[in-house]
Amino acid sequence: MTSAGKSSSAGGLLDPDRPDGVRLTVSEANEIGSRALGKLGFSDDDTQIIMGQLIDNALCGYRFTSLPRILAIAEFEKFEDNRKPMRVIHETPVSALIDGGNNVGYVTVYRGMEIAVAKARQSGIATVGIHNSYYSGRLAYFVERVTEAGFVAIHTSCGKPRTLPPGAARPAMGTNPICFGFPTTKYPYIMDMGTAAFMWGELMLHAHLGQPIPEGIGYDAKGHATTDAAAALLGGVVPFGGHKGFGLSLVMQSFGVLSGARLTRGQVQDFGFFFVVVDPKLLIPDGSFPEQMTELITKIKATPRQPGVDEIRIPSERSFRERDQRRVEGIIVDKKVVDSLNAL
């Protein structure tokens, strides 16, 4: 019971001092995860794609969107006995519509991103939509791959109803994140945000720990306001920022429809993953866009600060720094998670 429309940042930060955690090198973590995915029946290619993201999430400090996700996929997989190979069902030089064949989004969205990049390389710009899939993880992971190719990305995802429109008693949209990415000469600028007021992964954790959630966030299955996380899991949460968040969430749901969401089960409120990839040379033909982006970020960071403020922090900067550090220091995974993976 996890959401495909989950924001990249779903999950909170890793606590390096947890006594119930084990410190692993990247290759150790990769080996444990790959073996588990192999046992779940994933091909070597798919395993490599999935682990690519899960390791990256761990390095960037996202606690729940790393190795623990394999256990969630395993639960989900039990229901997935009618998978088919994903396939492009409509294609032009600037677009592809992809039927994900009921395969996990970690793989289908990665492949979709690759197709979008390949088409943008040929045509300068491309759009790709993916449906009949679920559960793609962290949007910024795919978007960073696009920026590595030197391109600008707009990427959205939407899922099944978990978020309530203002005034509603039932959820109607997914947690619906949106992500933008721009290449610079160093770290890309990546902005990845969910549109729900509370991350679904956090809600699951609160339910698991029996912790209440703040007031005004959750509604139970009958539409009553609740601070009980377990009750809200059966109902839903409100969008962040009221009508602005609602409007944005509905934008992601609309891009989902454009990505063929309705083709999966005849339901417009279903999973959909959308990309626009743009070669910046279309508009800045001399190739200086990454340098100009670096200049923008440098200028923003150099804005005079309030007393006591050390630094103007750019979104995504923290996770890139943490990744650099963790590549050296290793990542920390719950001992219980490692045991469960080894027992699969």
Place this chain on the structure above:
Amino acid sequence: MTSAGKSSSAGGLLDPDRPDGVRLTVSEANEIGSRALGKLGFSDDDTQIIMGQLIDNALCGYRFTSLPRILAIAEFEKFEDNRKPMRVIHETPVSALIDGGNNVGYVTVYRGMEIAVAKARQSGIATVGIHNSYYSGRLAYFVERVTEAGFVAIHTSCGKPRTLPPGAARPAMGTNPICFGFPTTKYPYIMDMGTAAFMWGELMLHAHLGQPIPEGIGYDAKGHATTDAAAALLGGVVPFGGHKGFGLSLVMQSFGVLSGARLTRGQVQDFGFFFVVVDPKLLIPDGSFPEQMTELITKIKATPRQPGVDEIRIPSERSFRERDQRRVEGIIVDKKVVDSLNAL
């Protein structure tokens, strides 16, 4: 001294009962505005484009982004003695980079939108960037034109520094709105949002009326928190929603750089207007996307409601309804504004 990066909704709603207002038919308002723009030296073509938006803004109930804007343009125009014809400086079948020639954005962005639509008609998708321009008004106006052509639009704009990054003492981004539009079988779904916590037009109004603004919003020219609107006009405002709003604002600034912002004055933090236009038939080739969007909106509106809630309101719905009504009932304009326009 008004902002180009203004959100469509800048300005608040019209109060139909104001005693200092005059009720005008669309053609009366158009005649007054067109005559004023003609006196300011705008060509008939440009006048028609500008009035198209100003009348639409009035019909949709936006008080300050209608005829009063002509007075603001007039003030701005005094500084505009080096205008040149706008021109496409780089072009492919899927893109155009436009030098706005220091002309007003109402016109350059409209022309850019037309070029994006024409290219999307040919190629299925297109991106257009416009720089060396300012002051385009309400993003939703351009985006609605794109949806009338049957296309999906992503449109952003950014302006000169007015919004402070978290922790900053000086503004670094514009008020930077973003707008998305999707065709349906009836009204399009249009989501148009600024990323500043307070609309610049509202700030100007508060300063004009000597009214304070809420705490935590404004900073003066020295970077001190202030509730004095006039002081905040010389400093800036915070983004909405903290780091999320900041991250989004920086996305718009990045699209501005992609649109050639730096080419205007060598400054990355300058005006830039960006479009992506997508023919939904690229992904939904049977042409049923508008019907599917209508189904989505219908489903969302049919979500069970909280007790006492009459309706799930979709963003942009209110302004479309008001427009239908005002086309019959006429629009209300400040008497002072009409007098000032007639005196130009």
